[in-house]
Amino acid sequence: MSIGKTMACVAFAALAALTEAAAPPGDPGSHWAFQPVRDPAPPEVSDPAWCRTPLDRFILARLERQGRRPAPEADRRTWLRRVTLDLTGLPPTVEEIEAFERDPSPQAAETVVDRLLASPRYGERWGRHWLDVVRYADTAGETADYPVPVAWRYRNYVIDAFNADKPYFRFIEEQVAGDILARRGPRERYAEQVAATGFLAISRRFGFDSENYHHLTLQDTIDTMGQAFLGLTLGCARCHNHKYDPVSSTEYYALYGIFESTRFAFPGSEQKQRTRSMVPLIPPEESLPRWREYERRVASLTRVVQRAGLPVPSAVLRSIDDLDGDFELQAPAAGGSKGVLVPPWVYDGPIAVTTDAQSPFRHRHPGGRVGASIPAGTRPWHLGQALHRLGGPVRDASRLTVNLDLKTLPEAPGTPEPPGSHRFWVGRDGGGPVVEVMISARDLVLRTGRGTSLSLGAFTPGSWVNLQLDLDRKARTVVARVGTPGAVRTVGPHPLSSDGDGVVDFIGLDSAGGGPDSTARPGLCIDNLAIQPEPLEPVSTDIPGPVDASLPERDALETERASLVGIDGGFEGQKAGTPPAHPWHPGPNSRVGIRAESQSPLGPSSSRGNQGVHMPGGPAYDGFGQNLATAWKAERTERIHATFDFRCGEVPGGAAADAEGTWRFYLGHGPGTSAAVELFWSGTEFFRVDGGRRESLGPLQRGRWHRVRLTLDLRGRRYEATLQSDGEPEAFSGALSPGWDGVIDNVFIDSYGHRPGPKPALDADNFVLQDKVLPSGGAEGIVETPAAAERRRLRIGEIESRLKVLRDEAQAAAAELERLLVDGPFPLAYGVAEGTPRDAVLQVRGEPDQPGKPVRRGALSALAPVGMVPAGASSGRLELARWLTDPANPLPARVMVNRVWQQHFGRGLVATGNDFGLRGQPPSHPELLDHLASEFRRSGGSIKALHRLILASAAYRQRSEPEPPPSARSTASSGPASSCPVDDPVASAARPVPGSADATDGFSPFPRRRLGAEETRDAILEACGELDLSVGAGHPFPSPTRWGYTQHGPYVASYDHSRRSVYLMTQRIQRHPFLALFDGADPNASTALRRTTTVPSQALFFLNDPMVHRQAESLARSARRARVSGPEQVEWVHRRILRRAPVPTEAADAADFLARYRQALAAVPQPRSEEPDTRALAAWIRVLLGSNEFLTVD
């Protein structure tokens, strides 16, 4: 299977090698883009007066060489609209236009640019350009497209970075290595820098279990990084040396190793439906204690919720410092998942993630699902990870506790026990262990240095044992605790190894347990591998931590209440004449109801109640019952107890005794899925079913109350029961139904009997099912004085209200638990962290299962005369970031100034903004590109300074017309001070198309453009007064506790709001309908330059989309509120939308339109209440919103 292999590159390269014409001239070494950035002097021009800035000389010189003249200067209105939309994505207001037109200052334009650059709207506009390049999306893109609720932090980081004019080279560094830089301070910039690594985390995910395809995610990372920062397509080198660009396969895997040594936050996938490894936005020294505190709180809440019988939400959020060795977050092999460990684990050998290897010991979490197992035998193996989660190598922490749960697997009887050992160790990666524990089939031996061995005791193969090591690094001693709950043996303190420097930065397990490699080792299961600075609680099968004091109180209150209330089934509080309410429910079409006459007189409690359940007799079906809040299973509950009282009345119309229908008591799984016990009765006889056989238990007396009490032994699959009227109880017992499936979650009484026929009327009461023993007591009637009854009622009331408080507390605990599990103890980012640093192994032809030689981590050698070698035990990302931004690296500055130029002029100086390689297009103005790149470097990478430079130019002030149109000729000489002439067009005629290649290459005239997708939506909302300028944050995703997306039912949603479009939730698999329609960026691949397409479905949007109609009506209503007369309303909306007053012909057209529209409207049936005047005005507004003037920028 060649999944994921980019075969394309192989043949592409081969093909290109054959086709000489396709090959670019020259060798990569002399390619323009790889040459150092020069700082060329602006060329001489014959019309220096035209030039406002040095860059204009470059533009003009080229035009002059072509014998062309620049286009005349645009009028002030046009320039203002252009620059305002360019910088903020929103059109200028009428007031801004008028103020600018009135401003006589020579610095007027400069002032405008400063104002726009200072607006928060600027970052929303320019951040979006960057988000295009980094293919930002709010979902992961694997088969079920899991949502990433915190991805927005990176989006906002980008917006903020542009607003703050973050120096571009720092912007690069933070996106590549922000998590590492954050640790170097300052503290107040920690969160921001960590959030920046969202650049890496938002890489696309693939497949059903996306971690199986992590190599594709890394390819996407490298591709995007290359295009975004370097303008190079590095992806080709995955399978072979790049034929054009100086990137070898070896260099590709040098980069690959850097990202493989990085831990990516995990968004969830079909196979693993939870997020994990989200990165804390606070430093480890703060996050670790808070995480511990959080885990204790989670454990405590879990206990409360569990004990209250409420469902415990599955753990959603996992820390990068999780106490289960992170095995939990791997998946067992199933349905396309390979069941392997993922980074930061480094491993080799026959390791499997399985449910069999789940430890029974609980440390903080309610319980996991999987651990890791290694089969018996001689095959070597190892697994381990670097301890970056402790914030770096542990040097000065005085204490360190290590936890491991383990179990060796017993051999089949008669097979000799393997003599070899495995090894568990902590110490320095690549250096020596500080402590080692040898694990053989039935004992553990501690080693703390050469020749020092100490037995930690024996255990039984097949049974789990817990090992904890306390390292006191000040005293240089270790204390070991080995055992099972309640039986822990402590060994030590024992001196630590004096070998090495004592640094702990790695935790590992392997087959190096001593002895020759050929020695067979026992099978091994491991789980809950953890290391932390604080001591751990003793091993337990229960979640450790204090017992919540409210629970004994609740138990006592419930017992007291049971004795006071007795048994009543809870019918007392319900409304007479209605069917029994929650937790009871009536059967289908049933006539069951609550009534006072159905109160059972049987004790100990019954006379104290006042209502029971009644079902009329007859042939029709009737019944009531309940679905139990918890399903009882034999594994967890041994016995359950049930009781109910009943009384049969007459059969309406009468029936012969042997033709009388029966009632049924059912206890078991579901309604009718699988019965555990079924009992039947008519008015005169009681039956049970035993082993499938029906058996009479004797006669009943019609009109008399009877009581049934049952105790089910779920494990023994038997029951004991009594049937009692006023005499002695009659005992009977039997087996649970042979076909019972072991689940009890449903109980009911209904008329589906073993014998058809009209059934007697039935009263029922005191119907209880519980796992506590029922209060004892006979079935005699109770007599109570009114005073005693009153005291009892008062006490019951007190207990009830106290229990309600406790119940509310439990529910609040459940809610808090869910919130904690979703949100965590502190803000988290979708970012990256350091993993386990390792060099990558070259993948032959891009196939991960065809390993080649290992490749030293590093960067591209041909690009900058600086080497790049990762320092010590780090991924190398920081060094990569420094290499990317090294002033000697010519590409980043060139690529970025080109992007900025491109967004202002619609086309880059290099037309292929993501490809500066040998296959990309050469620059139209190479010297200008270098001039801008040099200025950019000089400014320290200030993008705002670059904008000022470009926007001050004469080139940017040109008209979008090659020559003044005839109507404007008379005013052209008056320059930018003249107002936009909107003349009557009758005199105008079509002019030649200025579409020659030179016209676009020369950036003259200024290229007209249509508003982009976000601008279009924002402009409509803004014009109609509906735009919400507040900053967006996360999206209203469903709670992760309810995620279960699959490829069959992927995550699909669209959330509308009135904030700016950059804040819209965008998915990878299903594109946002609006953004897709209007050429929004592809959320799956880097978009250097959006295309503008014109398709009729866009026109249909303006004609028929509910949003356009809604907005137009909103503005029409505002207009009618604001202005009384028709012409004033027209002018008002005209100014709101086109930002100018209508010319007389337009005003006349509008008046004509409104009149004709109202007239035509009168002929149409009016489905809505809106006034015709408003509807006509709304139609006029839609016309303006759909117009070219509104949607294009000159």
Next chain:
Amino acid sequence: MNRHAAFDSRRRGFLRSLVGGSVLFPGIVGDLLAGDSAFPGAGADPLLPRAPHFTPKAKRVIFLYMSGGVSHVDSWDPKPRLFASAGKTVTVDEFQGRKGDFTMYAKRPQWEFSRHGRCGTQVSGLFPHMAGCVDEMCVIRSMTSDHTNHYEATLGIHTGSFTFARPSIGSWVSYGLGTENSNLPSFVVIAPKSPYAGGQVWASDFLPGAHQGTWVVPGQEPVANLRRRSPSEELQALEMAAMDRLNLRHRSARSADPLLAARMKSFETAFGMQMELPELFDLSRESDATHALYGLERGSTRGFAWQCLVARRLAERGVRFIELIDSGSSDNWDAHGDMTLHGPLAANVDRPIAGLLKDLRQRGMLEDTLVVWTTEFGRTPFNATADHRGREHHHWVFSSWLAGAGVRAGTVHGASDDLGIRVATDRVHVHDFHATILHLLGFDHERLTHHHNGRDYRLTDVAGEVVRGVLA
């Protein structure tokens, strides 16, 4: 086509009505009326008709896609030995994406096979109506794909890429040919539900957005914003006239600009679509005989019959690539639990597809229409247990068929092995399948390329051979 011309005159009539009684802009409107391609500027209309590399056999494609993986051994690929070996063990070295030695149990096909047509091609009882059309088809029994998972395999059969999103086959065809009818999109997908891999299946990716598939969802508003929201046609005509007037005024102060002109024209086309599409979806004027042929209940928009009949109407109106997806990412052919679930799914598509083939034949359209029937992969001829009632995913071999323009009708191409486990002869990879479809449309699949991010991309990646054996 006549009705096309009729519409054209209606559109012109509409335009004239805009200026009726007015003295405004006669020259410019005259310009617009002079011809639809008045603005030949670069990028003005990516859908302008274009000629392929050589004279094509097919002018359009109807691509019938069965979602979820149709069992080849229960439909198009008769395996007598599988009937005979039912319950016996088979050893395979991979199962559902996992490597290793797996002992599996051969599972008996649920439907019996028999010979059909003059050609005698064997088809199972699962598709009794399509079986009647085998003389039109070339059944390929040696299809093979690269991935065992729905998402990747679905992406693969649509885009040639099993991982990264790439332009879909329909987008490539639209990119290569443009459209014959400017009132309609060039690439239409009719699907009741979103498929595996979602909209990527019909996305244009790095090709211009105009080439993405337009998703038609059977029901009340098959295309977004198609329903006129203005209270009457007259009112909307007023709005459009007013907008035209504004745009003409705006344009008159500027040089002729394809950007501005194309946008004006797009409103005109949209207005046309608004009229033409509902008419296209309105099947009431189709005869009773046609309804019966497709097995369509009059007035119903449910089921594959509606999709097939609409496909024929789209084909008549010049749409280049029409894809029909029978189901979605759930409740489909993915019969892991019980093969009998193939029954109702087959019943949904069988008669309509047979009806479509017959209808195209009798209208003379099968001469230049290529009909493609496929799925993303087949289903295992074996199971992990002997009594398992379903079948798992099987991408090693499966069956598809081609019919119509340029196809060697009444034949079978390629074969699987005795039990239908692997390709035995004439392997047809998804890339080969795509190369062949493009060939029939007049394209050299190696030359239909688009330069993007430093590379010339094509539908067939770097592979694909035209399958000569299926060509007439």
